[in-house]
Amino acid sequence: MPTPEITSGPRAPLRRVARDPTLRRRLIARDERALGELIDAASPWLLAVVQAMLSDRDEAEDVVMEVYAVVWNRVHETSDDYQGLMPWLLRIARNRAIDRLRRRKRTRLRLERLARTRELGLAAAPPAEPDEAGAPGWHVHEAVHGALGDLPAEQLACVQLAYFQGRTHSEIASELGIPMGTVKTRLRLAYDKLRIALAPIKDWVL
Amino acid sequence: MNAHDWFVENRTAFVGGGLDADEHRSFLEHLDRCPECARAVATLDRELAWLPMGVAPVAPRPGFSRTVLERVLHGRRGWRGRVGAIAAAAALLLAVGVWGVGRQERAALRADLAAAEQRYAALQDTLSIIQGAGRIIHARIAMQQYQGAMLIFDDPVTHRWNVVVHGLPEAPAGEVYQLWFVTETGLRRAAEVRCDGKRPAFVTLEMPDAATRILGAVLTMEAESALTTDAPQGMRLANVEL
Numbered sequence: 001m002p003t004p005e006i007t008s009g010p011r012a013p014l015r016r017v018a019r020d021p022t023l024r025r026r027l028i029a030r031d032e033r034a035l036g037e038l039i040d041a042a043s044p045w046l047l048a049v050v051q052a053m054l055s056d057r058d059e060a061e062d063v064v065m066e067v068y069a070v071v072w073n074r075v076h077e078t079s080d081d082y083q084g085l086m087p088w089l090l091r092i093a094r095n096r097a098i099d100r101l102r103r104r105k106r107t108r109l110r111l112e113r114l115a116r117t118r119e120l121g122l123a124a125a126p127p128a129e130p131d132e133a134g135a136p137g138w139h140v141h142e143a144v145h146g147a148l149g150d151l152p153a154e155q156l157a158c159v160q161l162a163y164f165q166g167r168t169h170s171e172i173a174s175e176l177g178i179p180m181g182t183v184k185t186r187l188r189l190a191y192d193k194l195r196i197a198l199a200p201i202k203d204w205v206l
Numbered sequence: 207m208n209a210h211d212w213f214v215e216n217r218t219a220f221v222g223g224g225l226d227a228d229e230h231r232s233f234l235e236h237l238d239r240c241p242e243c244a245r246a247v248a249t250l251d252r253e254l255a256w257l258p259m260g261v262a263p264v265a266p267r268p269g270f271s272r273t274v275l276e277r278v279l280h281g282r283r284g285w286r287g288r289v290g291a292i293a294a295a296a297a298l299l300l301a302v303g304v305w306g307v308g309r310q311e312r313a314a315l316r317a318d319l320a321a322a323e324q325r326y327a328a329l330q331d332t333l334s335i336i337q338g339a340g341r342i343i344h345a346r347i348a349m350q351q352y353q354g355a356m357l358i359f360d361d362p363v364t365h366r367w368n369v370v371v372h373g374l375p376e377a378p379a380g381e382v383y384q385l386w387f388v389t390e391t392g393l394r395r396a397a398e399v400r401c402d403g404k405r406p407a408f409v410t411l412e413m414p415d416a417a418t419r420i421l422g423a424v425l426t427m428e429a430e431s432a433l434t435t436d437a438p439q440g441m442r443l444a445n446v447e448l
Contacts, residue, residue, distance in 0.1 A: 032275070032279055035275065035278065035279070036271065036275060039271045039274050039275065040271055043266045043270060043271065043274075044263030044264055044265060044266065045258070045259050045261075045263055047263075047264040047266060048258075048259075048261040048262060048263045048264040049258035049259070049261045051264055052261045060264075061266075061267075061270065064274070065273075065274050065277055065278070068274050068278050069277070069278050072278045072279070086255075086256075087251075087252075087255035087256065090255065090256070090258040090259065091251075091255070093258070094258055098223075137259060137263075138263070140256050140259050141259045141260065141261075141262065141263065143256075144256050144257060144259050144260035145260045145262070147260070148257075148260045159222070162219075162222055162223035162224045163222050163223045163257060164258075164261075166223055167223070167224070168224060168225065168226040169219070169224045169225070169226075170226070172224070183224070184219070184224070187218065187219065187222060187224055188218055191218045191221075191222050191250075191254065192218075194253075194254060194257065195250070195253040195254065198253060198254065198256060198257070199253065201256055202252050202253050202255065202256070
């Protein structure tokens with residue numbers, strides 16, 4: 001399975017974690033140090049996406065803790081033909097965040113949260129600090145962030161609502177004041193572009 | 207569009223979001239019986255797997271990793287859990303405090319209830335005298351600004367009187383309304399009657415003794431300084447003869 005080109009210097013932790021073929025097996029073997037390594041490597045990304053979705057740091061930490069609990073207790077259920085642990089963690093984190101969002105029935109708060117998320121997350125990510133650039137997976141972030149940034153604003157808005165807020169097509173159409181067919185079209189176009197843009201990193205392992 | 211076309215069209219939505227709960231559930235069921243869609247969805251899932259990492263990383267707070275390890279490995283609570291435990295303990299203390307305050311309040315309520323029961327018993331007693339009165343004596347009060355009446359309910363069974371005075375204003379400063387028994391040997395101080403000019407004043411009196419014959423009653427206005435005297439010195443407002 002190909003791995004990305006990894007430079008020396010601040011990305012050393014990435015190389016150590018990403019190229020560790022035994023991380024999953026060590027977790028299955030109940031290696032607590034392996035769990036510590038995974039937490040150190042994955043937490044910034046899990047916290048980022050969950051916090052961007054929930055706009056609540058404390059709740060985001062709770063969700064991320066739940067994610068690690070799931071990983072620790074169910075890692076043995078993953079198949080050998082796995083893409084790496086990180087996509088699995090991200091999927092669990094996103095799904096749990098969406099579950100929490102769906103529990104929040106108050107539309108007004110949702111809209112406020114959306115406004116904050118738009119500022120916080122995707123279109124206006126803060127400039128990379130030196131320590132962030134050294135975080136494992138930073139180059140993945142750069143690739144994804146760049147791909148998202150290349151989307152037309154109207155498509156990006158739909159992706160934000162659907163992917164990062166768990167909204168349905170009809171909810172998005174209602175919120176943006178556009179026909180549901182337009183929402184579906186924009187999402188389809190956006191994901192087609194993203195699939196192409198993210199193809200180089202799709203087999204990256206963490 | 208046949209049924210399968212709908213699933214093909216919505217593969218991306220299944221992975222990337224947009225389906226409602228029923229549609230999502232329907233799609234999951236379809237994947238169990240459609241290898242083609244299952245493969246396509248798996249590919250899409252892989253291609254979009256890193257999408258969440260488009261959000262800039264957030265540095266965990268100090269101690270976060272240790273907290274996660276403690277919670278996952280040992281089921282221990284993190285700092286927020288400990289705060290929760292402290293909050294629970296505080297809530298328990300508060301509950302104990304509330305219980306203590308509640309205990310005090312219960313004691314106060316019991317005292318209030320006892321006082322109310324006493325007043326209720328007194329009222330029942332007063333009414334029993336009125337209802338059981340062997341005779342009722344009425345006397346009009348008409349003296350200067352003092353215009354009213356006095357009713358005496360005489361209960362021969364309990365040897366008590368219930369005296370009702372109405373229409374009189376509050377006694378002037380330094381003075382009181384004083385009721386006297388009229389006996390064969392002279393007047394005997396009975397009780398002070400406190401009038402407020404608004405409601406009738408009720409007084410329940412024990413008769414002096416069985417051997418003393420009561421001939422009547424007198425209501426006077428006495429100076430407070432004369433309350434110890436054995437004979438009325440002030441103005442007579444009412445005079446009742448039995």
